[in-house]
Amino acid sequence: MTLAHARAIIPDLIIARANPEEDQAHLQRLAYWAVRYSPLVAADGQDGLLLDITGCEHLFGGLTAMLQDMKARLRRIGFSSHIAVAETIGAAWGQARYGREHSAPVHINQLHGLPVQALRIPDRTIITLQRLGLKAVGQLLSIPRPALARRFQTLRSKSLKGEDTAALVKRLDQFTGQHAEALKALAPASDWSVRHAFVEPVLHVQSVELALPHSLLRLCNALAETELGVRQLALHCYRVDGTVQTLTVGTHAASRDPAHLQRLISEHLDTLEASFGFDLMVLTPLSCEPLAAHQVSTLRQTPPEAVTQTLDRLSARLGHSAVLGLYHRHSHIPEACQFTAPYHQGDESWQDYPDNTAPRPMRILERPEPIEVLAEVPEGAPRRFRWRRLDYHVTKAEGPERIAYEWWHDLEVLGQPHKPGHLTRDYYKIEVADGARFWLFRRGLYAVEGVRPAEQMAVVSGSDDETRTPTTQSIPSPQTAQPHWFMHGFFA
Amino acid sequence: MLKNAQNDNETSSKKFGELTDTPNARQQQLMALRADISTILNTPKSLDENTSRTKKQGHSNIFFDDCPAQQLHELWAARSSDHAAVTAFALASAKDTKKPILWVASTTIFREQGLPYAPGLMNMGLKPETLVLIRTATGKDALWALEEGIKADAFSMVVGELEDISLKNSQRLSIALQEHNTKGILLMRSTQEPQSAAYSRRRITPEPSAQHPILSNAVNESQVKVQALKHRAGIKPHTFSMEWNHETHRFDLVSPLGDRSVAEAATPPRSRQA
Numbered sequence: 110m111t112l113a114h115a116r117a118i119i120p121d122l123i124i125a126r127a128n129p130e131e132d133q134a135h136l137q138r139l140a141y142w143a144v145r146y147s148p149l150v151a152a153d154g155q156d157g158l159l160l161d162i163t164g165c166e167h168l169f170g171g172l173t174a175m176l177q178d179m180k181a182r183l184r185r186i187g188f189s190s191h192i193a194v195a196e197t198i199g200a201a202w203g204q205a206r207y208g209r210e211h212s213a214p215v216h217i218n219q220l221h222g223l224p225v226q227a228l229r230i231p232d233r234t235i236i237t238l239q240r241l242g243l244k245a246v247g248q249l250l251s252i253p254r255p256a257l258a259r260r261f262q263t264l265r266s267k268s269l270k271g272e273d274t275a276a277l278v279k280r281l282d283q284f285t286g287q288h289a290e291a292l293k294a295l296a297p298a299s300d301w302s303v304r305h306a307f308v309e310p311v312l313h314v315q316s317v318e319l320a321l322p323h324s325l326l327r328l329c330n331a332l333a334e335t336e337l338g339v340r341q342l343a344l345h346c347y348r349v350d351g352t353v354q355t356l357t358v359g360t361h362a363a364s365r366d367p368a369h370l371q372r373l374i375s376e377h378l379d380t381l382e383a384s385f386g387f388d389l390m391v392l393t394p395l396s397c398e399p400l401a402a403h404q405v406s407t408l409r410q411t412p413p414e415a416v417t418q419t420l421d422r423l424s425a426r427l428g429h430s431a432v433l434g435l436y437h438r439h440s441h442i443p444e445a446c447q448f449t450a451p452y453h454q455g456d457e458s459w460q461d462y463p464d465n466t467a468p469r470p471m472r473i474l475e476r477p478e479p480i481e482v483l484a485e486v487p488e489g490a491p492r493r494f495r496w497r498r499l500d501y502h503v504t505k506a507e508g509p510e511r512i513a514y515e516w517w518h519d520l521e522v523l524g525q526p527h528k529p530g531h532l533t534r535d536y537y538k539i540e541v542a543d544g545a546r547f548w549l550f551r552r553g554l555y556a557v558e559g560v561r562p563a564e565q566m567a568v569v570s571g572s573d574d575e576t577r578t579p580t581t582q583s584i585p586s587p588q589t590a591q592p593h594w595f596m597h598g599f600f601a
Numbered sequence: 602m603l604k605n606a607q608n609d610n611e612t613s614s615k616k617f618g619e620l621t622d623t624p625n626a627r628q629q630q631l632m633a634l635r636a637d638i639s640t641i642l643n644t645p646k647s648l649d650e651n652t653s654r655t656k657k658q659g660h661s662n663i664f665f666d667d668c669p670a671q672q673l674h675e676l677w678a679a680r681s682s683d684h685a686a687v688t689a690f691a692l693a694s695a696k697d698t699k700k701p702i703l704w705v706a707s708t709t710i711f712r713e714q715g716l717p718y719a720p721g722l723m724n725m726g727l728k729p730e731t732l733v734l735i736r737t738a739t740g741k742d743a744l745w746a747l748e749e750g751i752k753a754d755a756f757s758m759v760v761g762e763l764e765d766i767s768l769k770n771s772q773r774l775s776i777a778l779q780e781h782n783t784k785g786i787l788l789m790r791s792t793q794e795p796q797s798a799a800y801s802r803r804r805i806t807p808e809p810s811a812q813h814p815i816l817s818n819a820v821n822e823s824q825v826k827v828q829a830l831k832h833r834a835g836i837k838p839h840t841f842s843m844e845w846n847h848e849t850h851r852f853d854l855v856s857p858l859g860d861r862s863v864a865e866a867a868t869p870p871r872s873r874q875a
Contacts (some may be wrong), residue, residue, distance in 0.1 A: 415755035416701060423735060423746055433734040435719045447719050452733050459719055459729050469720035471692070472685055475712070497681065504809065505820045540820045544807035545682035598718060599682075601689030601807070601823040601845060 129155070139188075140295050141353045144345070145389055146179065148298035157205065159198060161292050168304070172214065186351040195220070198292065199284035203227025203246070217285055221247025228280040234261055249281060257281070302393040303328045310349050310386025314378050317346060317390060321374060324392050325367040338363025338400030344374060346381055347389040354381045358425060361432075361453060362417035363398035369418050376425040420452060437462055441512055443536075443597065444473060467510050468538070470548040470598030477595035480549065484594075487555035490537050494549070496596050501541040508537035509551075532564055532592070538600065546600035553592030564592075672800035673775045673785040677830075679804060684714045684790055686807040686825045689845070691786050692727055693852050695758040703750040705735040705743050706762035710790065714762070726850030731757075744770055751777045751785060762788045771797035794830070802831040808842060811855075822847060824855060 116122050132155065140152045146169070149161035162175070169175035176192050183190045193204035194214040204211075204220055207227040220227075223246045225238050243249055249257070261277040282288030303324045311317065321344075332338065340363055344356040358373040381387075406412070424432045433449040437458035440446045446462075482494040490506030514531040534550040541547070556563035678687040695702050704717065719729035733756075737743045743761060750759040751774065766787065775798055778785045789795045795802070806828075810821035823845045830838055843852040 415753055419749060419753035419755055423749055427737055427742055431736050433736060435729045435732060456730050468724050470718055471689055471721035472715035473718035474715040505818050507820050538820050540810060544809045546820060546823060599685035601686050
């Protein structure tokens with residue numbers, strides 16, 4: 110029936126636009142909320158949730174109590190629900206949608222009365238089965254398998270409701286449990302979690318902060334027994350309206366110190382919003398590392414973990430990409446052989462650095478800055494240059510040190526006109542009149558009479574990878590452009 | 602009768618030679634000596650004249666005895682091109698420790714002045730693994746990171762690159778440093794002299810390097826001019842030049858006497874009489 114028909118029947122009908130994406134997003138959020146019952150949760154289609162509650166019933170006082178709690182909370186959130194528990198996903202799916210509600214798990218044998226729609230099969234198959242008079246699952250199970258397989262061979266397709274369907278035999282096997290079906294969980298299950306349920310929903314984040322030390326102590330004691338330390342810790346706060354607020358902190362070294370972890374979490378607690386209140390708080394380590402017990406010294410020395418704890422605090426406040434170390438990558442290109450990455454101890458990448466290179470500057474610009482230079486062609490050192498709107502007069506110069514593109518990375522480039530990143534660089538160490546020492550380079554080679562031609566550079570319109578070439582002319586054919594000079598580093 | 606010893610100090614040797622003359626001359630000599638002493642005391646102390654010190658240690662450890670831990674030291678770069686010299690000076694003081702160095706700067710400063718370059722640090726004798734860089738979004742975050750690093754007691758040196766610092770913040774850092782065992786160094790990049798409560802302030806500028814004996818066009822070892830502007834221990838402002846020694850990885854004092862030609866004696870040297 111169309112909207113006009115419906116409005117004709119009931120004039121003051123309340124109408125709302127359907128928004129399938131938002132509905133799906135709501136379902137995802139609800140699935141994250143359902144993690145409070147079991148770590149293995151998946152959203153099922155457009156209107157269902159699938160939970161694997163093996164081994165979780167005792168936390169809620171038995172299966173019946175757990176189901177009642179689930180139903181009550183969902184009702185409080187605003188959802189009416191059909192909940193079913195069975196041994197297989199197929200059976201649970203069918204029972205929830207087409208069966209009567211039981212408060213206890215039903216055995217598969219009791220589910221033979223379910224209609225064939227309870228199997229996730231395409232509509233055409235259902236119509237065919239009904240025409241054949243097969244209306245219940247039990248009837249299908251009594252038919253020999255080869256006959257069914259021969260008759261109902263369907264490819265995977267989506268039914269009208271968008272549910273995933275498969276061949277009849279496979280679905281039957283999944284129903285009875287002969288074919289294993291796994292749940293694609295939303296969040297990975299971790300080995301440890303500490304739960305703290307509040308008697309009444311807490312409205313203020315300070316209450317969470319007060320409850321943290323106790324939970325952290327329990328977690329750290331549990332980890333101490335197995336000699337593990339936390340690298341990443343997640344705090345999940347479950348709200349009464351069916352959503353979850355999550356906070357993750359990371360450390361530079363495995364840590365089991367409750368005070369330290371508390372400080373890291375407190376840094377970010379303000380980002381949690383309680384709205385109608387939190388009723389459950391769960392601490393879960395996301396990744397652990399072995400951490401042996403060590404002797405605490407009574408002397409007033411700095412403990413060995415002082416460095417990593419300080420870096421943890423700095424990265425908690427400033428962000429993980431703020432605490433950096435310098436690491437080595439094998440490359441001849443100067444700015445490529447060093448990269449910054451989040452700091453970790455025990456790095457030895459610089460031991461591979463070749464020690465026969467020419468002296469390198471102490472500071473280097475991440476992006477070479479273009480400068481205007483007066484120099485002798487083809488390979489003379491600069492005589493005067495202009496950098497950051499100041500003129501410098503060169504008194505001494507060393508060079509050129511020739512660094513070419515690493516042709517072995519891209520063999521097709523050989524013989525082609527060069528892209529700006531592929532040109533040869535001539536580096537010069539320069540001293541100016543007042544004593545400052547610079548490291549600058551010319552990108553591209555001039556022609557030398559009788560020795561080599563100039564480096565052919567393909568002029569591309571738009572900016573190139575290093576800096577914009579001032580002489581961009583949008584001519585598609587390759588053209589020799591003038592080499593350019595750049596400032597790269599500074600010596601003492 | 603005292604024979605005078607032959608030494609370089611010609612004026613005083615001449616005076617001592619006249620010791621055996623009349624008491625009047627003795628008085629004159631005493632007054633001349635007193636005048637010398639008063640000129641020495643009144644002129645700013647320069648390390649060239651401070652002979653006892655220079656004779657003891659001819660290298661830059663003199664500076665670093667005056668740059669003690671648990672205090673805040675400022676190294677001021679007045680121009681953009683001075684900043685590299687300031688960096689070298691700061692790094693030269695922290696090579697002998699096992700603890701890491703905390704290097705704090707904001708993103709703008711790293712973009713303008715560049716990142717520390719590990720091959721260059723290795724040339725200076727510093728292991729790049731000891732450097733922990735903190736790249737903050739604002740100057741305020743940089744100050745907070747400096748304070749956290751000082752309070753950690755786990756770093757050998759905490760270096761902050763800032764454009765300016767207020768008196769209150771520098772006092773706060775100084776107070777934190779006094780209670781914790783680390784060295785605090787601020788690399789200031791500003792055109793005006795920073796006014797802060799630092800323990801010592803030095804202005805560092807690069808200088809033209811010495812002439813290479815073989816290649817006149819070669820860039821020789823870096824030289825810097827250090828102007829000590831302020832020191833809480835009462836050392837008067839003085840200036841001296843230092844040169845990098847790539848073998849010992851240290852700044853050495855540039856000796857101004859190195860190149861002098863043999864001066865003609867005012868009076869012919871006396872011959873020893875048996």
